[in-house]
Amino acid sequence: MDINLLIDFGSTYTKVLAVDLDTETVLGQEQAVTTVESSIMVGLQNALNKLYTANPVIKEEKINKRLACSSAAGGLRIIAIGLVPELTLEAARRSALGAGAKIVGSYAHELDEESICEIEANTCDMIMLSGGTDGGNKEVILHNARALAGLKKNLVVLVAGNKVVRSKIKEIFLSAGKQVEVTENVLPDVNVINVEPARTAIRNIFMERIVKSKGLDSAQAYVGSILMPTPMATLRAAKLLAEGTKDEPGLGELLIVEVGGATTNIHSVGHGYPRDGSVILKGLPEPYAKRTVEGDLGIRWNAHTIFELANDRLRENLQLNNYQESIPHVEEVTRGMGGNVGYVPQDEQGFLLDTSLARTAVQVAMERHAGTLREVSGFGGLVPVQYGKDLTDTKVVVGTGGVFRYGLFPHSILEGVLFDSRAPFSLKPKEPCFYVDKGYVMYAAGLLADVAPTKALRILKKHIQQISKQISK
Known part of the structure; x- marks a missing residue:
C-alpha cells in the first residue's frame, strides 16, 4: 500500500483524509475542531485518532507521505x-x-x-x-x-x-x-x-x-511543510479536473462553487472568450483558471449580511424552497448565526433555510465572477462589448463544501449559478450539468496534483457525483 495522508487545517475544522495511491482509493477521512488558540496539533491529533480508530488498516507507521494546506487563523x-x-x-x-x-x-x-x-x-x-x-x-x-x-x-x-x-x-x-x-x-x-x-x-x-507567524509551524515536524493555502489547493484540483492528464481525460471547462461559513468562492477554468464574432472583448485578459472570493457571503459568519444585502432574492429563494417560517424568524436566526458558526440544522426547515442562504450567496457570487455584456456607442450604432469571462457555455458545475456534502438540497443551491433572463447581460452558465464533491476530496486532489496527478484525478472523479433536481416535501 502507498498510503498518503492529506490534511487541511481549516478555519473551523481540521480535516484528514488517507488515500492508497496503489489502488487509487480513499481509505478513510475524519475531522476535528481546529485548535489554533492552544496548539494546532491538538485538533490534528484528535482527527487522526478518529481516523485510526474508524479505519484500523491505516497505521501511522505505514504512511508514506503527508501533505497539508491551511486556511486556519483567517487564512x-x-x-x-x-x-x-x-x-x-x-x-x-x-x-x-x-x-x-x-x-x-x-x-x-x-x-x-x-x-x-x-x-x-x-x-x-x-x-x-x-x-x-x-x-x-x-x-x-x-x-x-x-x-x-x-x-x-x-x-x-x-x-x-x-x-x-x-x-x-x-x-x-x-x-x-x-x-x-x-x-x-x-x-x-x-x-x-x-x-x-x-x-x-x-x-x-x-x-x-x-505559516510560522500563525503558529502552524508546530505541525511542520509532523507534516513536513504546509504546502499552500487551502483555496489554492481547490483551484489546482479544479484545473486538474478540467484539463485531465495524458493518461486520464478531464471534464472540460468547468466551475467549482465553494460555499463555506466565512466565504463563498467561485473557481472557473476556461478561456471565456466571446462566442459571437461581433462582440468586442475589453479589459485585462482574464486568467484561464480564475478564482473570486466573497468575504461577505459566508453562510455562517455573514448569514445576516446575506439577509440584508439580498433580502428580496433571499425571500424569493425561501418561497421557492417551501420554507415555512416567517421573515422576522429568518432575521432572528440569521442574526444569531454569526455568534454560533458551528450551527447545524436539526430538521428539514433548518436545511431549507441553509439551502436558501447558500443559493442566494451563490447567485450574488456568480454575478460578481461572471463577465458582462454591454452595448456601447460606436461607428454605425451600438456595439456589443464583453468585459470578463463568457461562461454561458460551461457544461460542468461542481459544488464543494459542507452544505453540499451534508445538506439535503444541493441542486437548488447550484441553480444559483444559472443565467437569469432578468439579468440578460450577466454571462452565467445556461445549461450545465451539476455535480457535488460528496467525498469532500477536492482539497486532497489539489495537494496530490503535483505528486501523482493522474491518480489524484481518478480519485477525484470517483468522488464527484452528478445530481438531479430534488423536490422537498
Missing part, C-alpha cells in the same frame, strides 16, 4: 495596492486570489494619511505592492513604498511593479527594517498580465513566513 490575508484600479491593482488582486489569498483591502493611486491609518489597523498578513508598467509611471509606487515603510507593524511586503524602480523600492523597505520580497511586474505592459511569478512568490512567503 492568508493580503492588501493589494496598485496605480490604476482597472489595471495594476486588478492584476495584483488576481495574482493574490489565484495564490489562495483573501483580499482584505485594496488601494489605488497615491496612498494618503487616511489610507495608511487603515492599513495600520488592518489585520492582514502581507502587502502586495504594484504600480506602473515596466518603464512606465514610477512616481506613485515610490511614493507608496515610502509611505508603507513608515508603518509600525512589520508585515511582509511583496513588490511586483515597475522593474525600473524595484531595486530602489527594496532598499527603501530594507532601510526601514521591513521584510520585503521582489518579483516580476504583474502588468509589464498595458493589457499584458503576468500573474504566475507573483503567485509563486506568495506561496513561498506563505510557506516560509506566514
Whole structure:
C-alpha cells in the first residue's frame, strides 16, 4: 500500500483524509475542531485518532507521505495596492486570489494619511505592492513604498511593479527594517498580465513566513511543510479536473462553487472568450483558471449580511424552497448565526433555510465572477462589448463544501449559478450539468496534483457525483 495522508487545517475544522495511491482509493477521512488558540496539533491529533480508530488498516507507521494546506487563523490575508484600479491593482488582486489569498483591502493611486491609518489597523498578513508598467509611471509606487515603510507593524511586503524602480523600492523597505520580497511586474505592459511569478512568490512567503507567524509551524515536524493555502489547493484540483492528464481525460471547462461559513468562492477554468464574432472583448485578459472570493457571503459568519444585502432574492429563494417560517424568524436566526458558526440544522426547515442562504450567496457570487455584456456607442450604432469571462457555455458545475456534502438540497443551491433572463447581460452558465464533491476530496486532489496527478484525478472523479433536481416535501 502507498498510503498518503492529506490534511487541511481549516478555519473551523481540521480535516484528514488517507488515500492508497496503489489502488487509487480513499481509505478513510475524519475531522476535528481546529485548535489554533492552544496548539494546532491538538485538533490534528484528535482527527487522526478518529481516523485510526474508524479505519484500523491505516497505521501511522505505514504512511508514506503527508501533505497539508491551511486556511486556519483567517487564512492568508493580503492588501493589494496598485496605480490604476482597472489595471495594476486588478492584476495584483488576481495574482493574490489565484495564490489562495483573501483580499482584505485594496488601494489605488497615491496612498494618503487616511489610507495608511487603515492599513495600520488592518489585520492582514502581507502587502502586495504594484504600480506602473515596466518603464512606465514610477512616481506613485515610490511614493507608496515610502509611505508603507513608515508603518509600525512589520508585515511582509511583496513588490511586483515597475522593474525600473524595484531595486530602489527594496532598499527603501530594507532601510526601514521591513521584510520585503521582489518579483516580476504583474502588468509589464498595458493589457499584458503576468500573474504566475507573483503567485509563486506568495506561496513561498506563505510557506516560509506566514505559516510560522500563525503558529502552524508546530505541525511542520509532523507534516513536513504546509504546502499552500487551502483555496489554492481547490483551484489546482479544479484545473486538474478540467484539463485531465495524458493518461486520464478531464471534464472540460468547468466551475467549482465553494460555499463555506466565512466565504463563498467561485473557481472557473476556461478561456471565456466571446462566442459571437461581433462582440468586442475589453479589459485585462482574464486568467484561464480564475478564482473570486466573497468575504461577505459566508453562510455562517455573514448569514445576516446575506439577509440584508439580498433580502428580496433571499425571500424569493425561501418561497421557492417551501420554507415555512416567517421573515422576522429568518432575521432572528440569521442574526444569531454569526455568534454560533458551528450551527447545524436539526430538521428539514433548518436545511431549507441553509439551502436558501447558500443559493442566494451563490447567485450574488456568480454575478460578481461572471463577465458582462454591454452595448456601447460606436461607428454605425451600438456595439456589443464583453468585459470578463463568457461562461454561458460551461457544461460542468461542481459544488464543494459542507452544505453540499451534508445538506439535503444541493441542486437548488447550484441553480444559483444559472443565467437569469432578468439579468440578460450577466454571462452565467445556461445549461450545465451539476455535480457535488460528496467525498469532500477536492482539497486532497489539489495537494496530490503535483505528486501523482493522474491518480489524484481518478480519485477525484470517483468522488464527484452528478445530481438531479430534488423536490422537498
